[in-house]
Amino acid sequence: MKFYIKNMVCIRCKMIVKQELKRLSFHYIKVELGEVEIIEDVSSAQMIVFKSNLLKYGLELLDDKKSILIEKIKKVIVELIHYAEEPTKVNFSDYLSEKLNYDYTYMANLFSEVVGINIEHYVIMHKIERVKELLVYDELSLTEIADKLHYSSVAHLSNQFKKITGLTPSHFKKFKENRQLGIVNP
Incomplete structure (x- = not known):
């Protein structure tokens, strides 16, 4: 599953996203600037938590x-x-x-x-x-x-x-x- 993340423009942002993925027990294939690909399918409840956690750092999941x-x-x-x-x-x-x-x-x-x-x-x-x-x-x-x-x-x-x-x-x-x-x- 692929995600696109707004404001993810530096190495520190990548570290934050990796930390949040680990916290939610997601296994990632890649974490690049503005883009994340994980192995698992994500439930809507997990998606809400992930979005909320990223927002704390000024990062936003994009969907359009x-x-x-x-x-x-x-x-x-x-x-x-x-x-x-x-x-x-x-x-x-x-x-x-x-x-x-x-x-x-x-x-x-x-x-x-x-x-x-x-x-x-x-x-x-x-x-x-x-x-x-x-x-x-x-x-x-x-x-x-x-x-x-x-x-x-x-x-x-x-x-x-x-x-x-x-x-x-x-x-x-x-x-x-x-x-x-x-x-x-x-």
């Missing part, structure tokens, strides 16, 4: 096709930006269509309608979050980060970063360093 597709789109984006070792070499819209077997225009319209922002903006927000992570870890230069996230240039990355955060990448990094040292002046 549109919501499931939205979560699948989010999952592909998160996996591609945050967890892929090698970013895709193909156009993102083609990649998404190929991965989910839906027309990109249909997915883009549905996503905008349900989420309230377009897919491109959602991707940009996640890319900027990834840039922040990489800046904080301080393992890559800004040029390497731009390459890793397929920005056309460091200037493009910097402009997008400032547009979203209000700070330049270097100012963000300096601000984070100052906060870690206990200095409050940005």
Whole structure:
């Protein structure tokens, strides 16, 4: 039996879901971002308990096709930006269509309608979050980060970063360093 779970976007979420499955004595085949497959059939009483337990952590079981597709789109984006070792070499819209077997225009319209922002903006927000992570870890230069996230240039990355955060990448990094040292002046 397969379940789709809203807001399951990180490794910690996977651990929570595994914990809840174990608590209910369910045996899972796989637990991935936004998706769980278990061996057993689930009674309606078990389903109510499972839903209730997940809600305590901000996770929600999905049961309609549109919501499931939205979560699948989010999952592909998160996996591609945050967890892929090698970013895709193909156009993102083609990649998404190929991965989910839906027309990109249909997915883009549905996503905008349900989420309230377009897919491109959602991707940009996640890319900027990834840039922040990489800046904080301080393992890559800004040029390497731009390459890793397929920005056309460091200037493009910097402009997008400032547009979203209000700070330049270097100012963000300096601000984070100052906060870690206990200095409050940005």
